[in-house]
Amino acid sequence: MTTLLIVEDDRLLSDGLAFRLSKENYSVRQAFTCREGWSIFREQAVGLVLLDVRLPDGSGLELCRRIREVSGIPVIFLTANDTERDIVEGFELGADDYLAKPFSISVVLQHIKAVLRRSGDEAGERQIQYRDIVIHPAKMKVYKLGEELKLTAGEYRLLSVLAENSGQVLTRALLMEKIWDADGHFVDENTLSVTIRRLRAKIEDDPKDCRYIKTVFGIGYTWGD
Template identity: 35%
Template sequence: MSASILVVEDDFNIQELIVEFLGSQGYSVDYANDGLEGVQKFKQGNYDLVILDVMMPNLDGHSVCKMIRKTSSVPIIFLTALNDESDQVKGFELECDDYITKPFSFKLLIKRVEAVLRRTSQSSSDDCISFESLKLDLNTYTAHVNDETIELTLKEFNILKALIEKYPQVITREGLLDSIWGYDYYGDTRIVDAHIKNIRKKIVLPYIKTVKGIGYTLEKDI
């Protein structure tokens, strides 16, 4: 089955060429004319890759990338005339998978697309992590307990992800603040405790253990 690609590009001529070229290579291609339409299309579709211009009306590419990353780890390739190192660094800080500057060759574009899709395919076995009856899908940011879907906020999901990935280590409250809220967050560590309390209510499992005065870890249900 061919990969499905969403092209978000406001320059009609470039958009048309990309869509036609990728289609000729066997890909299923959809397109959007600006950032706002791109977000709407992404929410409605099921894409394997997004090719995203940065400078667009209504909603720029950086904003689109941030919105997509709130719910999905789908590969994103920025395609833009912004070629300064700082612009490229910003793209990767927003968790894009590749960055192509205009003007570009279609031969380069297809090789980058193939490489990103290949990496995604190779890492598919790591798209889910689990602990006992708890399973996290890293593509859809959903949690499951015994195949029942549990509704979590993004921060709740990321707290569980960190605890599973670090098991059996203890993670301090400060460590969770740094990794999930960011180093520029100067709030009270009690916000972590509040989120842990909510997670416990939702998953209804005794996996999260409080290590007094330090933080949290996971323990198996014996």
């Protein structure tokens, strides 16, 4: 079952969408601010985001940018502000579709189905592979020797950031900035260390001799050679 995340501050609209989409066999999570949306996104395996451009604590465009730094999941913008500038900026940030309010929930549903079909096709083509690890970004799935690895949302996002920047040394500070909410409760060195240790235990043949997530002492980490 695909999980949809609705980030929309209009509670009546959000509740209406959630009710209808749940009837269509989707699992639905709701957020009413950027912070809530990012918190749910980082903790759960979300398959698609319905994202309002204007939110009480910030811009949905900025939230889209943060999501795109760590994931290729589909994003559909919902907004009453249908200026060309916002539309262009949304697509430049990686949005997959755009719906101007007011809209029919039936139309939203058809757009969701179309975007998920497209992302499924793209996921079959786009893979990130290193040695025997294969990552399917749009599906948020990871395989080793053909076997799917069971990763938490945090472990997946850490792996995704490292793999998308293969060959680059990423500092601990940069990883925490990309993976965790800068204003959340999980921003500390210990959280990152524990996530790296647990991820290594799942993907490395020998966590004491790492081939995938390599430590660059005094700086941070790198993916692969």
